[in-house]
């Protein structure tokens with residue numbers, strides 16, 4: 113078997129609660145596809161911060177660099193300010209390993225009742241390619257000027273030609289391999305000065321892809337079209353903050369933020385990529401055993417894809433779908449099952465599928 117070293121950062125709250133079942137599921141499916149996982153556990157979290165004054169050790173990035181991939185639950189918990197937990201772990205990892213694509217599928221799975229009223233035969237099946245290293249999430253100029261009556265907070269957005277080019281290229285390649293359509297999220301009506309530059313670079317790159325139809329949407333109108341006409345979208349490319357907001361919206365459109373997956377990808381595979389669900393640590397439901405593990409499990413399936421085992425990824429996603437169709441659901445999807453019961457159902461469907469395989473063609 114191929115040995116794959118995965119750094120595991122369960123993190124805080126439900127991040128840790130959904131990680132455990134996801135690892136069990138990967139242990140089940142890996143060997144069937146020639147993969148043997150070696151887990152490198154890291155207890156880096158807000159609790160770790162409270163003990164040590166750091167979210168991760170000073171050489172945390174070096175420790176992760178030796179892994180093939182990274183799995184993250186979620187970080188952030190009341191008691192530690194979010195800017196500490198996020199700038200102390202999540203954002204540095206995304207940047208150090210040039211995970212400049214945050215790939216976030218928005219797909220309505222069978223077995224889920226869509227909160228939107230879809231037209232006859234309409235599907236929701238698109239992918240948001242979120243720029244993940246720059247844009248509005250910048251450390252440049254971030255400052256609050258205090259000491260006068262008129263306090264002022266400022267922060268620069270940073271868009272580089274290299275940064276926009278590489279994410280646009282990824283999105284265009286993806287659109288070429290899908291239905292040939294790219295929507296670019298923008299705000300170029302002269303209000304946000306960085307966005308005309310974003311448009312300029314996206315269209316320059318797009319000129320090399322005559323087979324892809326590119327449409328610019330103002331971010332506000334795009335949000336409305338997600339809800340009104342989701343079937344039209346194939347690939348959506350967006351800046352860091354726009355992509356963040358669009359993907360919580362996308363998750364809600366396909367049932368629950370509890371099922372939405374994501375991959376922070378270093379497409380060149382020079383560094384580990386990091387796979388984490390779209391959701392956070394959900395302090396409001398943490399500790400009750402009701403978190404939906406399907407977002408983390410679907411995320412694990414994206415890791416299998418990225419490892420070059422799409423057949424394993426697809427098998428895992430089928431088990432997720434089978435679980436949903438069988439009606440085993442957590443409360444966010446209207447059910448009453450626990451985290452563990454949903455994960456157990458996924459495992460059972462995986463084992464059933466494996467048994468059928470072993471039995472061979474009828």
Ligand code: NAD
Nearest residue numbers: 186187188189194369370391392393394396397403404444
């Ligand atoms: P959140 O995603 O944690 O929660 C939003 C809402 O969705 C809550 O009502 C929660 O109960 C629900 N929810 C989320 N995941 C669920 C699941 N798997 N099953 C069922 N319900 C689920 O977002 P938030 O409340 O804005 O943030 C909470 C904390 O998480 C903050 O500290 C934030 O910074 C952090 N956060 C971390 C990450 C990350 O590490 N990648 C991502 C988002 C938020």
Ligand code: IPM
Nearest residue numbers: 188198202356389390391392
């Ligand atoms: C996400 C999260 C993070 C982000 C936060 C917690 C910094 O919301 O992964 O979507 O905005 O990237």
Ligand code: MN
Nearest residue numbers: 356357360390
């Ligand atoms: Mn988010």
